[in-house]
Amino acid sequence: MIKGKFIDNLPKVYGIYTGGFLVFIILMAIAEQAGMSAKLIGIFFVAFTVAIYAIIGYLSRTVQVDAYYVAGRQVPTVFNGMATAADWMSGASFVAMAGGIYFKGYGYMALLVGWTGGYVLVASLLAPYLRKFGCYTVPDFIGTRYGGNVARLSAVLVLTVASFTYVTAQINATGTIASVALDIPFGIAVYVGLASILLCSMLGGMRAVTWTQVAQYIVLIIAYLLPVFWISNKMGAGVFPHLMLADEVARIAELESQFGLGTVKNSAADLATVPKGLAGITKAHSEVNTTPWKFISLAVCMMAGTASLPHVMMRYFTTPSVKAARRSVGWSLFFIFLLYSSAPMLATLSKLSLMDPNLATGIIGKSIADVQALDWYQNWNQANLMFVSDFNGNGTLELNEFFMGGKAVVLATPEIAGLPYVISGLVAAGGMAAAMSTADGLVLAIANALSHDLYYKIIDPKAETAKRLIVARVLLVIIGFAGATIAALEIQGILGSVIWAFDFAMSGLFFPLVLGVWWKRANAQGAVAGMLLGLASGTAYLIWVRTGGAGFWGVTQLTFGIVGSLVSLVSMIVVSLMTKAPDAATQKMVDEVRVPSGKTVLGKQH
Amino acid sequence: MSKQQQHWEKTRGLLFITLAIWFVFSIGIFFFGAEMESSSIRPFGYPLSYYMTCQGSLGIFVILIFWFAGRQEKIDEEFGFTEREDS
Numbered sequence: 053m054i055k056g057k058f059i060d061n062l063p064k065v066y067g068i069y070t071g072g073f074l075v076f077i078i079l080m081a082i083a084e085q086a087g088m089s090a091k092l093i094g095i096f097f098v099a100f101t102v103a104i105y106a107i108i109g110y111l112s113r114t115v116q117v118d119a120y121y122v123a124g125r126q127v128p129t130v131f132n133g134m135a136t137a138a139d140w141m142s143g144a145s146f147v148a149m150a151g152g153i154y155f156k157g158y159g160y161m162a163l164l165v166g167w168t169g170g171y172v173l174v175a176s177l178l179a180p181y182l183r184k185f186g187c188y189t190v191p192d193f194i195g196t197r198y199g200g201n202v203a204r205l206s207a208v209l210v211l212t213v214a215s216f217t218y219v220t221a222q223i224n225a226t227g228t229i230a231s232v233a234l235d236i237p238f239g240i241a242v243y244v245g246l247a248s249i250l251l252c253s254m255l256g257g258m259r260a261v262t263w264t265q266v267a268q269y270i271v272l273i274i275a276y277l278l279p280v281f282w283i284s285n286k287m288g289a290g291v292f293p294h295l296m297l298a299d300e301v302a303r304i305a306e307l308e309s310q311f312g313l314g315t316v317k318n319s320a321a322d323l324a325t326v327p328k329g330l331a332g333i334t335k336a337h338s339e340v341n342t343t344p345w346k347f348i349s350l351a352v353c354m355m356a357g358t359a360s361l362p363h364v365m366m367r368y369f370t371t372p373s374v375k376a377a378r379r380s381v382g383w384s385l386f387f388i389f390l391l392y393s394s395a396p397m398l399a400t401l402s403k404l405s406l407m408d409p410n411l412a413t414g415i416i417g418k419s420i421a422d423v424q425a426l427d428w429y430q431n432w433n434q435a436n437l438m439f440v441s442d443f444n445g446n447g448t449l450e451l452n453e454f455f456m457g458g459k460a461v462v463l464a465t466p467e468i469a470g471l472p473y474v475i476s477g478l479v480a481a482g483g484m485a486a487a488m489s490t491a492d493g494l495v496l497a498i499a500n501a502l503s504h505d506l507y508y509k510i511i512d513p514k515a516e517t518a519k520r521l522i523v524a525r526v527l528l529v530i531i532g533f534a535g536a537t538i539a540a541l542e543i544q545g546i547l548g549s550v551i552w553a554f555d556f557a558m559s560g561l562f563f564p565l566v567l568g569v570w571w572k573r574a575n576a577q578g579a580v581a582g583m584l585l586g587l588a589s590g591t592a593y594l595i596w597v598r599t600g601g602a603g604f605w606g607v608t609q610l611t612f613g614i615v616g617s618l619v620s621l622v623s624m625i626v627v628s629l630m631t632k633a634p635d636a637a638t639q640k641m642v643d644e645v646r647v648p649s650g651k652t653v654l655g656k657q658h
Numbered sequence: 659m660s661k662q663q664q665h666w667e668k669t670r671g672l673l674f675i676t677l678a679i680w681f682v683f684s685i686g687i688f689f690f691g692a693e694m695e696s697s698s699i700r701p702f703g704y705p706l707s708y709y710m711t712c713q714g715s716l717g718i719f720v721i722l723i724f725w726f727a728g729r730q731e732k733i734d735e736e737f738g739f740t741e742r743e744d745s
């Protein structure tokens with residue numbers, strides 16, 4: 053009833069939505085001038101946006117299998133690009149990335165290259181072929197292409213390990229933001245975050261997640277770009293920061309050497325007084341500060357991981373055609389590029405506004421007492437994200453005496469640069485949107501794999517539609533709660549577990565997926581060996597390095613996917629060649645996948 | 659050679675070109691980080707190494723995917739494997 057019309061009217065619907073959101077920002081700005089408290093503005097921003105997502109989720113409810121699993125395969129190219137970008141850019145991209153660049157500079161930017169370069173692999177190696185296949189989930193492809201429940205189960209296992217590692221980090225991020233914005237304890241905020249995530253996805257599955265993700269992309273990109281442009285213009289650094297910050301980058305290098313970066317070091321006793329999780333600048337901003345192999349190995353892991361993470365891949369199952377899937381990857385990357393290319397600019401602006409003594413906001417070189425009296429310093433010090441200490445006792449703040457948490461670069465820079473609080477509220481809403489959209493996609497990917505591949509395909513193939521969808525929803529809630537419970541324990545940081553998720557996915561799924569399309573001779577035995585041995589060896593390497601192992605080839609705990617995927621590739625080829633070639637029907641299936649025209653391999657309803 | 663084999667041959671050719679370009683800008687140039695940094699080529703005034711990591715390679719990937727999609731559509735068309743609009 054609404055559906056056909058809704059798809060035709062998408063640009064209009066989201067145009068009105070964007071306009072409405074801008075009006076809301078202006079209203080909040082007026083309210084701030086009229087004396088509304090910062091706390092209340094933050095609550096309004098987060099509550100208002102989450103309420104909208106929940107309404108979209110409710111309106112997209114469905115009782116149809118293909119709407120629940122693949123949004124009815126009618127999401128237009130550009131909108132699928134936006135949804136993928138939101139799906140992709142997590143709390144880590146939004147909140148932590150600029151911070152990472154701020155502290156580590158060039159070496160850290162390997163993540164920027166890796167998290168974008170992977171899309172070339174997605175577009176050329178996988179997405180169009182999996183779309184032609186017509187599967188609902190990634191294990192659905194593995195299970196049908198290779199045949200047999202063992203292959204299907206192995207794929208479910210890898211998917212669950214990788215996505216679950218990822219999702220705890222995202223629920224953690226929604227909890228952090230909800231606790232700051234709504235002023236509630238983290239342990240409760242985690243469940244508030246979870247409730248909002250489930251509101252979006254439970255009733256409508258993939259269809260609901262798609263349309264909320266588009267809405268979330270619009271919020272998060274406005275929330276990221278507006279402060280970057282605003283701060284740049286306010287500082288007089290350039291109207292269009294991306295093309296005009298070269299002088300600022302050079303100025304930072306000059307200040308770094310002037311303030312003795314790298315020569316003045318903190319003693320271990322001094323550092324022990326710094327609160328956990330905070331860091332000072334120890335790496336140069338724009339200088340090449342890492343070995344080529346370190347940079348490249350990290351980028352390679354992120355790229356192969358991108359092409360194996362199921363929550364991204366399944367977004368391309370929702371397009372109307374193979375051609376649309378291919379183009380949609382391009383749009384996804386374009387929308388991601390808008391944010392990623394801005395992160396280094398934000399890091400530059402943030403660093404300069406803190407460091408440059410010629411700017412009113414600069415604090416390095418000022419007296420410690422003055423800095424401690426600043427409003428924003430007190431706020432963020434209280435939030436445990438900022439710290440100064442007069443180690444050398446000279447009364448002025450040196451570069452090595454100022455410490456900040458990674459999240460603070462995105463969350464606090466607007467306030468430091470003197471922007472009105474309404475911008476900080478907007479940034480909180482953006483961070484919430486980024487973390488929620490990714491968590492939604494991940495929880496759905498896991499629950500769908502378990503309900504479709506494990507329950508329907510293996511346990512009860514005769515289950516009726518209504519029962520299948522109930523099982524899917526129950527699993528969604530269970531997975532969500534399990535994720536939130538682990539997130540509440542706060543075992544690891546957000547960024548570390550995100551990187552691990554990529555390595556897990558790459559270890560177990562990259563080669564079984566790619567060779568499933570590109571190598572006809574690959575068979576079930578080979579694929580199972582590839583998935584299980586890849587995952588096992590990657591995990592073993594991680595544990596070994598974590599428990600003090602030396603490692604080899606310079607592969608660290610952040611790049612263990614290199615070991616896992618190599619084992620996966622070798623074992624898959626060896627075992628495939630040692631066992632029987634796939635039968636004629638399977639070979640024909642691969643042939644069909646390779647041409648865009650004709651029917652999908654799996655039927656519309658399966 | 660059947661029509662389908664020829665189509666796949668061309669598709670594979672395009673894949674290799676695409677992956678070669680991808681390799682250069684995602685892996686190849688980063689073997690030369692130090693050389694790029696001291697290079698006199700400075701896009702918009704940024705050091706080349708810094709520029710490639712935060713904008714250059716990323717932008718090239720976006721263009722590369724759209725170019726790839728266009729070429730693949732042409733190949734599909736040439737062999738009559740384009741999808742019908744209504745399917």
